[in-house]
Amino acid sequence: MFRFITTRFFQSLLALFVVISATFFMVRFVPGGPFTAEKAVTPEILRNLEAHYGLDKPLWRQYLDYLGSLMRGDLGPSFKYPNRTVNEIIGDKLPVSAELGLLSLGIALVGGITLGTLAAIKRNTWADYLASGFGMIGISVPTFVVGPLFVLAFAIHLGWFNASGWYTSADRVLPALVLGIAYAAPISRLTRGGMLEVLHQDFIRTARAKGASEARVVLRHALRGGLLPVVSYLGPAVAGILTGSFVIETIFQIPGIGREFVTSAFNRDYTLVLGTVILYAVLIMALNLVVDIVQAWLNPKVQLEA
C-alpha cells in the first residue's frame, strides 16, 4: 500500500511536470498576447509592459524563472488583473467553486445512487422506468438548457430566488440543483447497471439462501460491488465538479474558478492559464489515486500494485 502510494506520487509528479511544460510552451505559441487589444498600445509602452512582466527575456529563461517561482509556491502575477496575483485569484475563486461542487456532489450522490438502486431492484417496473427516464433525460438535456429553465420558473416567474449571483445562501439552491441533477443522472445509470450485474451473482444468492433480509442483501452485500463503476466515474467527475463548471458559473454568474479556466485562455493571461491547469491536474491526479484506493477497499479482487 505504502509502496503503491509513493510510486504513484512520483509518477504523478513526472506527469505534472510534463503538463506544466507543455502548457507553458503551448500558450506562448498561440497567436496574440496578453496585451493585444482593439486599441493598440504604442511600441514603447508594449516594450515597457513586456519588460515589467519579464516577457522580453528569452523563452527558456522565462520557463526556468517560472519553474523557480513555482517551487516557492508562487504562481506569478496575473497579466489581465494588474494588481492581483494568480495565487490570490485562485484563493478567491476556488472555494466558491468547491462549495458549489460539494453541494452538487451531495445531491448527485444521494439522488443518483438512490434512484439507480431503486431502478435495479424494481427492474422493469414503473419505478425503474421513471428512474431510468430521469437518467436518460438528465444525461441528454444539457445544463445550459436546464439552468435557464430553472431560472425562468423559480427566479423570474415565482420570484423565490435571484436569477444569478452568489450573495446569500439561497443563491446556492438553483445552481447546486442544476449541477447536481446533471451528475445525478449518469450516477443513477451507472448504479443501476452495476447493481444489476451484482444482484445476479452467486454470493447474493447465497446471502438470500442464508435468510438475509432484502434490505441487508441490497445495502450490505450488493451495493458495495454495485457502486464500483460509480467510484471509477467519480474520480475525474469530482475533480471537474470541484474546479467549477464554466457553463453553470456563466448561467448563474458565479465568481468561481471554472470561468477563469476558460476566460484566461481567451485573455492570454499566461500565468493564470498555467495556474488553473496545474490546479486541475493536481486535483485529477490526487482524486484518481483516491479512487484506486477506494476501489481496492470495495473490491477484494483489486490489488494495489506499484
Place this chain on the structure above:
Amino acid sequence: MTAARELARRFRPRSGNPGHPPRGRQPRAAVSRLLSPVTCLLSALLFFTGCPQRETAVQRGNRDQILHRSLGYDVVDLDPHLVTGIAEGEVMRALFEGLVAEDPENLHPVPGMAERWDVSADGLVYTFHLRADAKWSNGTPVTAADFVASYRRILTPSLAADYANMLYILQGAEAYHKGANKDFSHVGVSAVDPRTLRLVLEHPASYFLALLVNPPWRPVPIAVLEQHGRSDQRGNAWTRPERIVTNGPFVLKKWTPNQVMIVEKSATYWDAAKVRLKAVHFYPMDSRDAEERAFRAGQLHITDAVPVAKIAAYRRDSPHLLRIDPYLATEFLRLNTQRAPFTDPRIRRAFAMAIDRESLMKALGGQVKPAHAFTPPDTAGYTPAARIETNVAAARALLKEAGYEGGRGLPVIEFLYPNSENVRVMAEALQEMWRRELGVEVRLINQDLKVTFAARRSGDFQMMRSNWIGDYLDPATFLDIFRGDSGNNYTGWSNSSYDAALFAAARTIDPAARRELLQKAEALLLEAVPIIPIYYYTHVFLKQPSVQGWHPTLLDHHPYKHVWLEN
C-alpha cells in the same frame, strides 16, 4: 384532489410585504400552483430555506436610493492610470474626479476639481484653479501638486500605462515618456501654488477639456500609493477596498472580484449635497442572457446590453424598459492595401459601393444605423461631408475597369472576423452581397478575437472586421487612427495630404476652419477606401423606469452624481 389543492394553497407564495406592489408580472396561476409546493418542499428540505415572494433588489433600491447596475465584465483594477476598459471607466466616474467633470446631458466639460480655468489667447496654456474644498476621501486636500505627481507617474516608462500617450498633448510629455528627456520639469505641468495648476500644450487643441475627463487624466493619491509599494510600478495593491483613497462623489466600500463592487456616497466630496444616490452596486455580468434574466428577476436597474435576439420582444412587449441610445462608435472593415487585390483602389471602392447597408441593418436587428462615412455624424458638431454611396452599377464598372469583369479572374478573398454571433450574421450577409452584385467569392475566416488582432498586427489578412469606439467627444478620436504614423492604422494606407490636414486641424482654433480641414481629411480617406464603413453603433440596454437623470449621451457616460431613483 382536495388534498392537492390544500397543499397548493398553503404553499402558494405570498408577498412578504403587502404594502409593496407585486412583482413585475402576474404569476401564471396554474403553473405556480403546480410547481411551488414541489420545489418549495424540495428546497426547504435540502437547503433549509423558505420560499416567500421577496421584495426585489430593485424595489429595495428605489426606496433606499441604491442603484443596481451591471457591467459587461469584471473590472480588472481601479487604478485610473492602468485601466483601459469601458467597465473600468464606468466605475472610475463614480470614484475619481478630474479637473473637469461632465454635464449629464451633453457631456460638455463642467467644473470638477477645478472650479474655473483660464485659457491663454494662443490656446496653449491652461490655468486651472482648484476649489478650496476639493478633498481626498481620507480628508486631505487635493492640490495642484497631486496633479503634477499624478501626471509624472503615468508618464513614467516603468509604469507601462497603456494610455500614457493620451498625455502626449502636454508639452514635452512624449519625450519624457519615451526616455529622451529625463527631467520632468521640461514637461508642461506645473503647480503655481497649491490651488493653481498650469498645463502647457504642444499645440492648441479645441478638444483638450473633453480629453480631460478620461481616466488617465485623473489624479491618484501618490502618498497613499507609496505606503503600499512603489507608485511608478505595476502590482501596487493600493486599490483594495481597505486601502484605496479617491476624490470622486463615491467611495469604494466593497469589492468582491467577479461578484459585486459597492460604492457609497462620499462624505468628503465637495458637491456631496447634490449627490442623491446613497450607493451604486456594480455587478460584473459577462453573459448577456444571464444579465437579462437578472433584470427580469428584479436584480438590476440598468443592464449593460441586451441579447440581440431579445430586442424585438422588448420592443413589442415592454418598450418602456428598452433604451436605444446613440453611441460614438463605428463598425467597419479594414482592407490590407499592401496585398493583392486590395492594392488597387478601384477594387476597394467596388467592394465598398456594392454593400446595401440599409438591408444589412435589417438583418442585424434594426437597432444600428448605416454608415456611409467613418466618423459618426454630429460628433461634437462635426458631420462628414463625403459619403460612400451604394451604387452597384458603378461598383461593377470599377471592377471591370480593374480587369475583373463580373468578378472573373479575381482570386478568392479572405474575410477575417472574430468569433461572435452578431459579426457572423454581418459577415455572411456581406459575403452574399458581394457574390450576388459583383460575382466575387469571399471566404469567411472565423478566429478567436486575439488571433485576429495578431493577424492585424502582422498584416496577415486581406479584409477584416474592425470597430472603433471614440475616446472623447471629437472627430479627431476617429480620424487620427488612419494617420501614417498611427499605431492603429493597420491598413498599410497613408497619405501625406491626409496627415497634413489633420496636423493643421489640430492646430486650428477657429471651429469652422477646423471642421473644414477635418472634412477634407475624411473625404481623402473615403476616396482611397482603405476601410469600408458599415454601421454606427447604438447602445441598447434595459432600464427600470425608476432611474432618473440617465440621459442619452454619445459616450454612454452618466455621471452618477446626477442620477437618482424615484418610485
